[in-house]
Structures are given as structure tokens and as C-alpha cells.
Amino acid sequence: MSAALHRVPAADILSPQALPGFAKSTVDGFAVRAADTYGASEGLPSYLDLIGSVRMGEAPAVSVKPGACVAMPTGGVIPDGADAVVMVEYTAETMPGTIEVTRPVAPGGGIVRADDDVAAGAPLVTGGRPLRAPDLGLLAAAGVTSICVHARPRVAIISTGDEVVPPETAHLTAGQVRDATASALAGLVIEAGGEPVIAGIVSDEPGALKEKLTEVLPESDLVVVSAGSSVGARDETAGAVAAVGDVWCHGLAIKPGKPTLLAECGRGSSDRVPLIGLPGNPLSALVVFGQIGIPLLWRISGCDKPPARPNVRARLSRDLASAAGRLDIIQVKVTDGVAEPLFGPSALLSVLTRADGYVIIPEPATGLDAGIDVDVTLYP
Amino acid sequence: MSAALHRVPAADILSPQALPGFAKSTVDGFAVRAADTYGASEGLPSYLDLIGSVRMGEAPAVSVKPGACVAMPTGGVIPDGADAVVMVEYTAETMPGTIEVTRPVAPGGGIVRADDDVAAGAPLVTGGRPLRAPDLGLLAAAGVTSICVHARPRVAIISTGDEVVPPETAHLTAGQVRDATASALAGLVIEAGGEPVIAGIVSDEPGALKEKLTEVLPESDLVVVSAGSSVGARDETAGAVAAVGDVWCHGLAIKPGKPTLLAECGRGSSDRVPLIGLPGNPLSALVVFGQIGIPLLWRISGCDKPPARPNVRARLSRDLASAAGRLDIIQVKVTDGVAEPLFGPSALLSVLTRADGYVIIPEPATGLDAGIDVDVTLYP
Structure with a gap:
């Protein structure tokens, strides 16, 4: 039954017998x-x-x-x-x-009593909620050793950009960067119960992205494109996506993550697949995927009650500025109850690897004052 | 690199080059x-x-x-x-x-600048800390596609008791119970980065447990025995463990979990393997393993910085009694910021599957008053 851990049951699973079954x-x-x-x-x-x-x-x-x-x-x-x-x-x-x-x-x-633990016909586990370790125990107690769970959503991860080369590339020429985003996104997808499919790197050549999208859509439950960071590359991405689906929005009032694109693409005659176009900077891409992609992925997994994300209260060490009408996601390090913001351009992935979690500055706020208590959402 | 997610690097991994590598x-x-x-x-x-x-x-x-x-x-x-x-x-x-x-x-x-993300020779990731998704990205950016990680600790899970039968058993005779604890423990072991080895069910017959321990010890990094609940079964367990190792303690001032046994057994000439004898009730066994087994397992995994456990503040809905000198672990359901204790004998596993988390009543306290704010550690 270990294989069922964290999988999402398709429906409530009812106990075939009362438990413990005898007084x-x-x-x-x-x-x-x-x-x-x-x-x-x-x-x-x-x-x-x-x-x-x-x-x-x-x-x-x-x-x-x-x-x-x-x-x-x-x-x-x-x-x-x-x-x-x-x-x-x-x-x-x-x-x-x-x-x-x-x-x-x-x-x-x-x-x-014979039915104090679970009555015959009562639910052992609830559909739509990922199975936890004790659930496996309760299923075993009832003799349920095989259950129907939602398939893991397949998430195609497409990287774009003439400058992007595979991580295996030993020597880089000037201006080349190895694809960091795809590996990190794959990790986030696994954590959220999905199955990442690294679909490779697409050049900025016109038509190349559209061709790749057409290839991966029939096999995917969610498509993620880490778009180029430059204006030209972003326009190219939006054009390719528009050719295979409907662009819902291009640009979000969040920081980092402004150039995010959301779309719905055709998979078959009636089947629609969500697509997220992420910013080109790895840090921005991962932050946006955490805010939008992971909740979406849980939903696609059939999970209407995603597991709680760890959270801690901490005292903000310095003032944070924001613009009203924009949601800011600030990386922080937490030490002895103090949240220290980590600044740096979103081109720097190390800001994210050094962070313990993040603080949200909500849309209406123009900032947060040093010394107040903030909620830090911790990384797993 | 997805295979490295949540694995524990054996040492710091230094960047072979500056990142991003160019201004x-x-x-x-x-x-x-x-x-x-x-x-x-x-x-x-x-x-x-x-x-x-x-x-x-x-x-x-x-x-x-x-x-x-x-x-x-x-x-x-x-x-x-x-x-x-x-x-x-x-x-x-x-x-x-x-x-x-x-x-x-x-x-x-x-x-x-060329080294604003990571300087050449600086750590990309830290030894002893499980790898997170963004770490996989930073490793990829540096061209590091293969790393040395600690082996997953092998955890032998032994169930004991004449009344215990495998979960696959379709029909029970009076007094028999299916083995719930082993499946649930396997899930907890996986969550803590270990590799569970379900070693089967041992009868209460004298000598049977000692024989099983001798068999599994050479292949295990941690041994967990879910001992019988009755006084006789517990004595039998303690005797068998004493025959293959040193019993550190038998009985802990925690509730549930009082009959817990901790020991150190011989694996080879010098190698020692920790052993935890858990109470027979599945709920007690899982609670004790969460408090003692999981931190120990992280340590065995080479992890000196286990991931944070999710935590939330909530208002206690009713008085909780405890005895001074005993640590109590109370299962709770959290709704709209209120923590509602779930009572019921520790024979009932459903108390644990219904819980969102637990509250600790520390040793010196004689209870907690309704209405106070408590820290609830949430289950994953």
C-alpha cells in the first residue's frame, strides 16, 4: 500500500466491515x-x-x-x-x-465496541484528499489493499530561448546559460503529486514553439513554458500559444512574475489543457509556479483539499516597499523568529535557494513596516 | 536530476564556475x-x-x-x-x-555581474540538508548533473502478536486484527526519506522475535517493532531485544506511548543499530514514531537540518488535563482557528486519521485551559 501514499482517492472508500470488528x-x-x-x-x-x-x-x-x-x-x-x-x-x-x-x-x-473505530459502510478515507500515512493503516485494518486513485497529472515542461542549453553542457560559449528552470520545475511538480515530462529546449525561431506545443498537448494535463525574458521572446511565446489555444491573460499584477501568460489550449475535439507561460528568470518562474501552478496542479489531480503549507509567524527585520494594486512575494530567511528579506534581482536563483520561505505583501498595501509580525510560508 | 529531490547531499557541493558566468x-x-x-x-x-x-x-x-x-x-x-x-x-x-x-x-x-549568483568554488548546496526543488535548478545551472547523496536508511518494520494477520486476509476469525501499523509506519518512513522494509508478523511464541531480529539486523539501519499491547507481550518483546542488544529504556513519560522501548542492537562487530519498540495500539505506535522515530531517521539519513514541520496557532476549544511530569500528545481538528481535541482510546486509529495535527502538553504542565492559543503541529 506504500504506493498509495499521497495519491488522491477518486471517491470516498467505504469500510466493508466494522472496525475493530469485535468488542x-x-x-x-x-x-x-x-x-x-x-x-x-x-x-x-x-x-x-x-x-x-x-x-x-x-x-x-x-x-x-x-x-x-x-x-x-x-x-x-x-x-x-x-x-x-x-x-x-x-x-x-x-x-x-x-x-x-x-x-x-x-x-x-x-x-x-465492535464499530467504535469505523462503522461498516462508513468512509475509511475521503475522496479528493491525498492519503496520509495513518490512512494507509486504516485501509489495511479494513482489508482494503487496492484502491482507485486519480492519475498523476502529466506536466510538460518546455524551455525556450536561443541562449538556453541542456544542463549536461560541459562548456558554455559567451551568453549561453544552462536550463535551470526545467529541473527545478520538475521538482515542484513531483512535490505536488504530478509527473513532470521535460519536453526540451525550443529555439526562438518562429514556429518552433508552436510545433512543440502541438507535439506535447495530446499527452499533457498541464503545459508549462518558461518563456524568454526579453520583450521579443515574450511576444513570440504569446503568438505561438495563441495559435494553439486561447490566451486568458498576459501580464499579472504580481512581483516577481509580471510577464506571466495564462491560456487554455485544445488537446482533442473537446478536451482543454491549461497552459502557464512563465517568466524567463528562473527565480520568477519558480515563484509564479508556486503561486499559480501548484494550486492548479492539485486541482487537476482531483484534490480539492491540498495539504496545508507550513507557516510561521516572524518579526520583519526591515521595511518592505510595494506598489498598491500589486501583490509582492518577498523571499525571506528566518532566524530566531526574525524574517530577514533577501533582496537581489530576480535573475539570481541563489536568492531562492537561500530563502526559508516567503512573505506576501497583499495588493492593497503599499508596503510592510519593520518590526511587525508577518506570516512566512515555509518551503518544504 | 529529479531523482535527487529530497535526498541529503553527503557534503557541500561547490560550484565549478561562477554563475551566471558572464555579466x-x-x-x-x-x-x-x-x-x-x-x-x-x-x-x-x-x-x-x-x-x-x-x-x-x-x-x-x-x-x-x-x-x-x-x-x-x-x-x-x-x-x-x-x-x-x-x-x-x-x-x-x-x-x-x-x-x-x-x-x-x-x-x-x-x-x-558574472558571479552575482554563485562565485566559483562557493557552495551550490549544503551537505546535510535535503535538496529542495530550487536546489536542483542551481545545480543544473552549474552543470552539476550527478551528485553524491546519503543512502536512504533501511527501516525494518516488525509486527508482533498472535492476533495480528496480514492486511490481505479476507476473513477474520474472532479476535484477529489485520496489521494496520506496518502499512502506516511504512508511509511515515517514506515521508522522512527512509526505505521501509516490511519484515512480517511474528507470533508471541518465545524465541520467534529474537530469531526475526537476528535475521533483519544485518540489513537494517533502524529496526521498529510494534510490540503487543498486553503486559505479557511487552515482556516478551523486551526479553527478545535484550538478547540481541542493550535496552536503554522501557517506558517513557509520554501519553500515548508509555510502553515504548528504546535499544541499541549489534549489527556487526562494531556497528550498532537503534531499535524502537512501539506500543501495540496503532495510534500510540504512530504517535511515538512521529515523536522519536522520525527525528532519529533524519539523523540516520545524514540530515542535521530536518525540514520544518508545518505549524499553526489555534484557540483551544476546551480544557485539557495532564499529569505533571508527563508529556501529552493530543490529536486535534482545526476549524476556523479553533483546535478541537479528539478524544477516544488509543485503540482507535480513526482518531488519528481524523486529526489535522497535534498539540503538546509539556511535562511540567498539569493541563491547558480552554480559550488559550496553542501551537498545532500539522500533519503533512
Whole structure:
């Protein structure tokens, strides 16, 4: 069942049986009729006949009559006739075959009922929520060893730019850069439950991107293009996308990430595939994918309740400026409860690798003051 | 490189080259000598000769002389002689071949230097810290496509108990339970970067556990035994462990998890393997493994900086009682900033699957009052 970890069940999975499936003892002790212990105390114990014992994993051979008791291990099956288990700590076997009970127990004490964990037909796990480790346990307890989950969304990652070369390139000529964005995006896609497909690097030549899009669309649930950073490259990307789909917007009021493009492309006759055109700077591309691509990816995964993102309150170490009407995403380092903004042009990926998380300056704000408490969303 | 995601580098990985590797433009515009723009304004622009343009991914063919400028795309190589790039927004080409600059730029403006991202020989990633997605990008940028990481720790998971049967068991006889703990522990091990090895179910027969321990120890970096819940089963576990190693402690002042056993076993002549004996109840076992096993597993993974666990502040909905000197771990559901404790015997695994996280009542406290703000550690 480990393969199901973090996968998203297609629907609620109902328990074929009640769990634990039988009334069981939660303590080591003696199964009794509770009424036989009423009024028992150290000074005036109840005396019960020990008529047998229950062994782990076996059905009881005896039933409990008034005035009798049966020795129980934790997890043992409650014998017929008993309605409580008195803990061994409140008993003594003063004579062989006679148990002295020094504290009363209420009906149901020391017992879980046959359906206390899950009732037959009740959900073991919920559709649309990624499975966590304890869910695997509950499924195993119910004997469910195979389930139907949503497919991992396939995410095509296309890099563009005449200057971009594969990471394996040993020696660069002047102006060349290795493709950093595709590898990092692949990591983010995996973390969000998707299956990255690195579709390669496309030149800025007219028609090249359109050709690549036409190739990958039929096989993809989401397409990500890390567009060139220059104005010309961005126009080229928008043109190619417009040729295979509908551009929803080109330009967002966020920083970094202004040149982001969102579109919907045709895959088949009716099937539509979302496309995100990311900025050319690796840092901007990754920040935008975190804000827009990851929530979208969870949604495509069939997950309507994405896992919580780690969050911490910290004191802002310095003033942050922003423009009203623009959402700013500021990388920060957190030390001893203080959030230190990491500045630097978005051309620098190391700003992101050094960050512990980020702070959002919401659209209406014109900045945040040093010394206030801010919410830092932490990176995994 | 996706395979390296979340793996722990054995040591710092140093950059074989400076990054980005060349001085580049961060804007679309014109490479200039900054001094040629001093004093420029809308009313009194500087006029510069346009002597060429830089293409993406290529070395500049010209150098910038006083009074001249070169057209630049974002990401282009800065030509010799230039020390700044003025943004296209602050320029106009009033006559063919002449660029009007309406705002001054300081030396270094619009430029990142060749080593602004990472200097040659500086660390790209840090040993002992699991790799995150942006780290994969920085490694790719530096051309590092293969790295040395710590092996995933192998964690043997042994289940014990005459009543425990494999999850595949279709029909249970009275008192039998399917093994829930092993599947759930496997999930927790995977989340903490380990490799679970489900070693099967061992009966309570004397000698059976010792035999299984002797079998798995040579192949394991950590051994986890989900011991029986009854006093007899626990004694049996402690005896078997004592036969192959040194028991450090048997019993912890935590709830749930009191019967936890910690030991160190021999693997070879000098090699020692930690062992955790977990309580028999699945909920208790998983809670204890989360508190003790996961931090230990990260440490065994070579990770001295485990990833942060998600955390949220919430208002406690009701009083919680505890005993001084005991650490309590309370499962909670969080709704609209309110933490609602989930009660129920630790025999019930569904308490854990319904929880969003947990609250700790520290050892000295005798409880927590309703209405106070508590830290809830969220499950992934």
C-alpha cells in the first residue's frame, strides 16, 4: 500500500466491515458484569470467581455469569455476558480462583465496541484528499489493499530561448546559460503529486514553439513554458500559444512574475489543457509556479483539499516597499523568529535557494513596516 | 536530476564556475557608459550613437565607446566598455541610429555581474540538508548533473502478536486484527526519506522475535517493532531485544506511548543499530514514531537540518488535563482557528486519521485551559 501514499482517492472508500470488528479490551484485567463491582472499594472489595481466560486472537471459550470474571489481555475479545473490563491494577488474586476487585467500573469501561473505530459502510478515507500515512493503516485494518486513485497529472515542461542549453553542457560559449528552470520545475511538480515530462529546449525561431506545443498537448494535463525574458521572446511565446489555444491573460499584477501568460489550449475535439507561460528568470518562474501552478496542479489531480503549507509567524527585520494594486512575494530567511528579506534581482536563483520561505505583501498595501509580525510560508 | 529531490547531499557541493558566468542585462534596453547618462532628463536628454545590438546567447560583436550605446535584450551579454544598461522605457530612437536617454543610470544599473549568483568554488548546496526543488535548478545551472547523496536508511518494520494477520486476509476469525501499523509506519518512513522494509508478523511464541531480529539486523539501519499491547507481550518483546542488544529504556513519560522501548542492537562487530519498540495500539505506535522515530531517521539519513514541520496557532476549544511530569500528545481538528481535541482510546486509529495535527502538553504542565492559543503541529 506504500504506493498509495499521497495519491488522491477518486471517491470516498467505504469500510466493508466494522472496525475493530469485535468488542475488545483496552486494558489488561478482568472482564466482568459492571454491576458486580458497584460499591467495591479497598475496604470492601467485590469477590468474583475467575472462570477462565481469553487468549489473544482467539474467541472466548466461556461467557461471564453474575459473580464471575474472565482474565483479559489488552486487545482480547470481550466474552459474552461481560460489559466492562476492570484494570488489573484494581484487582488482586487473594485466593487461587478468586479475584478481589477494589474499584467499581461502569458499563463500557475498558472496552471499545465492535464499530467504535469505523462503522461498516462508513468512509475509511475521503475522496479528493491525498492519503496520509495513518490512512494507509486504516485501509489495511479494513482489508482494503487496492484502491482507485486519480492519475498523476502529466506536466510538460518546455524551455525556450536561443541562449538556453541542456544542463549536461560541459562548456558554455559567451551568453549561453544552462536550463535551470526545467529541473527545478520538475521538482515542484513531483512535490505536488504530478509527473513532470521535460519536453526540451525550443529555439526562438518562429514556429518552433508552436510545433512543440502541438507535439506535447495530446499527452499533457498541464503545459508549462518558461518563456524568454526579453520583450521579443515574450511576444513570440504569446503568438505561438495563441495559435494553439486561447490566451486568458498576459501580464499579472504580481512581483516577481509580471510577464506571466495564462491560456487554455485544445488537446482533442473537446478536451482543454491549461497552459502557464512563465517568466524567463528562473527565480520568477519558480515563484509564479508556486503561486499559480501548484494550486492548479492539485486541482487537476482531483484534490480539492491540498495539504496545508507550513507557516510561521516572524518579526520583519526591515521595511518592505510595494506598489498598491500589486501583490509582492518577498523571499525571506528566518532566524530566531526574525524574517530577514533577501533582496537581489530576480535573475539570481541563489536568492531562492537561500530563502526559508516567503512573505506576501497583499495588493492593497503599499508596503510592510519593520518590526511587525508577518506570516512566512515555509518551503518544504 | 529529479531523482535527487529530497535526498541529503553527503557534503557541500561547490560550484565549478561562477554563475551566471558572464555579466548580463536584467532589462531590455541599451548598454552604455553610465557617465554618458549623468544629468539626462526628459527636458535635456543625452544623445548616444547606436552602434550595434547584442543577440541572446551570443558574444557581443562590438564594444561601447564614450557617446555610444548597444541595444540589449534581457539576459544578453554586456559588451566591453559598458558599465550599465538603461531601460528601454527611458529611451527613444528619435532619429535612426541615435538613442535619446531621458533618465540617468548608475554604474552597475540593469546588470548582474558574472558571479552575482554563485562565485566559483562557493557552495551550490549544503551537505546535510535535503535538496529542495530550487536546489536542483542551481545545480543544473552549474552543470552539476550527478551528485553524491546519503543512502536512504533501511527501516525494518516488525509486527508482533498472535492476533495480528496480514492486511490481505479476507476473513477474520474472532479476535484477529489485520496489521494496520506496518502499512502506516511504512508511509511515515517514506515521508522522512527512509526505505521501509516490511519484515512480517511474528507470533508471541518465545524465541520467534529474537530469531526475526537476528535475521533483519544485518540489513537494517533502524529496526521498529510494534510490540503487543498486553503486559505479557511487552515482556516478551523486551526479553527478545535484550538478547540481541542493550535496552536503554522501557517506558517513557509520554501519553500515548508509555510502553515504548528504546535499544541499541549489534549489527556487526562494531556497528550498532537503534531499535524502537512501539506500543501495540496503532495510534500510540504512530504517535511515538512521529515523536522519536522520525527525528532519529533524519539523523540516520545524514540530515542535521530536518525540514520544518508545518505549524499553526489555534484557540483551544476546551480544557485539557495532564499529569505533571508527563508529556501529552493530543490529536486535534482545526476549524476556523479553533483546535478541537479528539478524544477516544488509543485503540482507535480513526482518531488519528481524523486529526489535522497535534498539540503538546509539556511535562511540567498539569493541563491547558480552554480559550488559550496553542501551537498545532500539522500533519503533512
